[in-house]
């Protein structure tokens with residue numbers, strides 16, 4: 690049974706179509722990264738999953754239950770880190786956690802939870818004096834209450850410094866290792882790379898790709914750029930390289946010595962062999978994989994990826 694099933698989901702805000710016939714599944718036990726630029730519809734999707742807003746059309750199931758009909762039960766088994774800070778200035782971290790523990794009727798220890806998120810020192814300080822990162826840590830501790838079956842984290846790294854972001858990833862891994870499914874949104878590809886089993890990329894309310902990180906990288910044309918420094922290059926050799934099956938583009942940069950820049954999705958050796966067969970001397974070569982940011986950019990702006 691999938692942890693989340695989103696089936697033909699549409700959401701309009703008046704004239705604004707935020708989600709357009711969106712369908713995808715998050716499998717039980719996986720870490721699923723939900724990526725998309727600002728305004729793509731990530732929060733809207735999460736809000737429908739949690740029944741904070743109602744869809745215009747379509748069906749959502751969470752933990753095998755209809756999201757609208759069983760929202761209370763779903764929320765009791767789900768830990769949520771909402772977008773934006775929602776702490777109460779006059780309450781301490783301990784009081785925030787006691788509230789969450791009472792609401793979920795569990796017997797978690799507030800200090801233990803705060804230790805996990807690196808906030809134990811501030812347990813009795815009022816949240817009004819917290820930095821953005823501290824508030825985010827507190828919200829995460831609240832999401833962990835009751836060992837939820839499903840964690841939904843909306844932009845969890847907001848306000849965190851690189852250390853904080855790393856600790857967040859560690860917690861995601863720990864939660865996943867104890868059996869939780871993790872669904873988290875981000876507009877930064879890099880943050881999902883290290884922890885996600887699969888990534889879905891949302892653009893203008895539509896899912897434009899769902900795959901593993903590796904799969905996404907491979908799917909982008911011209912995934913690798915090969916730079917070959919040669920003694921000389923002529924038109925025939927250039928055309929021969931361009932005609933190779935895995936080559937999408939080849940251009941010459943510089944003159945003495947010339948450098949051939951080739952966008953290649955398969956074997957790089959074929960390019961070198963082709964040049965040598967034509968009497969071109971290969972003096973040096975380097976390769977560069979398309980970065981994940983390139984992949985993300987390619988899917989979210991429609992521009993072709995060119996590895997540098």
Ligand SMILES: Nc1ncnc2c1ncn2[C@@H]1O[C@H](COP(=O)(O)OP(=O)(O)OP(=O)(O)O)[C@@H](O)[C@H]1O
Nearest residue numbers: 702705707725726727728729730731732733734876
């Ligand atoms: N309450 C609302 N009323 C009208 N339009 C809305 C409302 N909430 C969201 N939208 C619009 O719906 C679209 C999707 O917004 P949403 O907040 O879901 O995107 P997002 O991917 O979460 O973006 P971000 O990364 O900026 O949080 C946007 O065009 C936004 O302007």
